[in-house]
Amino acid sequence: MLELIPASAIIAIVVIALIVIFLAVGYVKAPPDMAFIISGIKKKSKIVIGKAAIRIPFFERLDKLNLRLIPIDVKTSNAVPTADYININVDATVNVKISNESEKLRLAAENFLNKNTEYIAGVAREVLEGNVREIVGKMKLEEMVSDRQKFATLVKENAEPDLAAMGLDIISFNVQNFVDGNEVIENLGIDNIVKIKKAAAIARAESERDIKVAQAAADKESNDAAVAAQTEIAKKQNELAIKRSELQQEADTKKAMADAAYEIQKEEQRKTIEVTTANADIAKQEREIELKQKEVAVKEQALEAEVKKQAEADKYAAQQKADAALYQRQKEAEAKQFEAQRQAEARKAQAEADRFAKEQEAEGIRAVGEAEAAAIQAKGVAEAEAMEKKAEAYAKYNKAAVAEMMIKVLPDVAAKIAEPLGQIDKITIIGGDGGSNGVDQVAGNVPAVMAKLFESMKEATGIDLADIVKADTYDAKVNRNVNVSGIDSVNLVVKDEKENPTA
Structure with a gap:
């Protein structure tokens, strides 16, 4: 395959x-x-x-090559003399690192390739310590102590070329401390402390002076502002008081005018009431005069009335009196209703406009006065009409009825005449007249007054009550001697007690 x-x-x-x-x-x-x-x-x-x-x-x-920061503690191994020949020791902290630049990085590779950071720090420390010694020898102690940044900058600038030749960069350089064995730095501090305290005291004194000046100026401005404010307040209060006085004067004037109008209206109503009352009194007096005139005529015709007519007259008089009372109550109710309506209208007007309160109150008083005057007038008219009806009733009486009425009231008259004697607790009588002890004079006052009363009634009505009284005496009963004067068309017969009396 x-x-x-x-x-x-x-x-x-x-x-x-x-x-x-x-x-x-x-x-x-x-x-x-x-x-x-x-x-x-x-x-x-x-x-x-x-x-x-x-x-x-x-x-x-x-x-x-490690590019991380490498911290280095730089300390002089022994004392270094300064420019003013003072031996000191310097302690500083420095951060260095291998540079990122290509050329410096190649130099670092040639110098520190495959070296650890302790080796790099040791080499850099020796370079930095030498530069620190160099810069210390060029500066005075007071200058270094007072300006550490300058010292650090000079050391950094002086050491950078040496470290750059090794491929290193100085990232930071900080001076930690300057130490001398002769306490020179401490003495410099004392001198500076004194100078600083002096300057601080002077500054504080000047500051306190400025504060006091500013405070005085502020107090003056505050006082001026307070005086101005108080003056303005006083002016405003005076203006307010003047305005209040003007408003109070205007209110008092309006109140006085309203009170005057009220008093004037009240006085007019009082005059109206008085005139109405006087007119009612005059009308009443005129009615009384007419009534007296009619009473005289009634007395002349009273004995002509019969008992039945008297009863009817009493009934009629009572009915008329009741009608008059009802009429009077109706008028009074109407007057009260009218007064209540007027008062309600016055209260309504007062709620709608307070400024017309006094005028509406005067109107109410006037309405009340008119109502009272109308009530008084109606009452007077009613009383006059009642008296007129009574006079008409009396005009129907005859002399016999009048005599009977007079006889009925004789016991009451005698009781009223003798009533003062019953009030006497003790009587002391000194001397007497004509052998009298004075008691009979006191006791004889009642008969004497009654006799004078009989004479007065005889002169007023023409009826002799003494004759009527004698009708019950022994002579009248036995001898039939009865003579009653002043009663026409009346025959009086006295019979024995066993017989029935007739008239």
């Missing part, structure tokens, strides 16, 4: 297999912090950093 495959194909397959093996064996890939140096065929070595490359097996070799 192999005989069937051409020789060229087999060769091609072998070549391809060799190429694949070659690529698999010679493929290399460098990380970013590592430099691969491929050398062998070419005179100039190939440098690979952070990328892949092909190394020809058996013909090229692969070497590695």
